[in-house]
Amino acid sequence: MEKEAIVDYPESYGSVSAARPTGADGEKQAAVSLSFHDVSYAVTSGVFKKTTKVILNNLTGVMRPGLNAIMGPTGSGKTSLLDVLADRKSKGGLTGIVLVNGRPQPKYFKCMSGYVVQDDVIMGTLSVRENLYFSAALRLPNSMKWAEKKRRVEKVIGELGLTGCADTKVMKRERRDRERKRLKISK
Numbered sequence: 325m326e327k328e329a330i331v332d333y334p335e336s337y338g339s340v341s342a343a344r345p346t347g348a349d350g351e352k353q354a355a356v357s358l359s360f361h362d363v364s365y366a367v368t369s370g371v372f373k374k375t376t377k378v379i380l381n382n383l384t385g386v387m388r389p390g391l392n393a394i395m396g397p398t399g400s401g402k403t404s405l406l407d408v409l410a411d412r413k414s415k416g417g418l419t420g421i422v423l424v425n426g427r428p429q430p431k432y433f434k435c436m437s438g439y440v441v442q443d444d445v446i447m448g449t450l451s452v453r454e455n456l457y458f459s460a461a462l463r464l465p466n467s468m469k470w471a472e473k474k475r476r477v478e479k480v481i482g483e484l485g486l487t488g489c490a491d492t493k494v495m496k497r498e499r500r501d502r503e504r505k506r507l508k509i510s511k
Contacts, residue, residue, distance in 0.1 A: 356425060356437075358387040358409055363420030365401075365408055376417075379404045383420070410439045448495030452486050453477065455494060 365380040380401050387409065394402045407413045409422060411433050422429050430436070446455055460473040481490050 355389040357389060359423045359426070360385055360409060361421045361423070363405075363408055363422065364418070365404055365413060366417040368417065380408065406439075410434070410437060412439065446494050449493065451491050451493055453481065453490045456480060 361384050363380055363383045364378065366376050366378045368374055368376045383405065394405060396402050404413070408418060411422075411429060424430065424433065447458070450458065456477040457474070460477050464473050464476070481487055
């Protein structure tokens with residue numbers, strides 16, 4: 325078992341706490357808050373003449389459980405910020421601190437969080453249920469029994485209101501955009 329690092333962060337970073345939400349079945353779920361402090365991200369390009377472009381510049385904020393929005397015009401760094409928060413950017417050119425529930429981001433953060441990319445990553449030849457089974461087979465640990473993976477898929481289908489279309493192929497024209505978005509979120 326990995327020891328937890330105790331880091332002395334400036335008091336201005338504060339601590340973030342939140343009530344634990346409950347799922348559709350009344351089961352307590354882990355509430356997670358992200359806070360980011362003085363986050364900057366820059367990229368260097370060019371072969372002969374190196375140029376550096378600042379993508380994010382000293383951003384500080386908190387993402388609490390529930391609905392959060394990042395808004396801004398095209399090219400303002402919204403996706404880059406989400407990539408940094410999700411630990412999907414290389415550490416080169418990245419400075420600042422991202423905390424999960426007031427502590428450093430754990431090494432296994434990608435395993436405990438989900439990230440939906442902008443592009444559609446749903447297989448149109450599979451049904452909603454089959455897409456989720458495929459995702460569960462890839463994302464959930466091999467040590468988890470298949471029956472538990474199936475139970476989780478069925479729970480997600482119910483929670484996202486996809487029961488009525490769970491066995492319909494995704495590529496069918498009558499699939500509504502909001503159902504596709506819910507399927508993407510569920511993966």
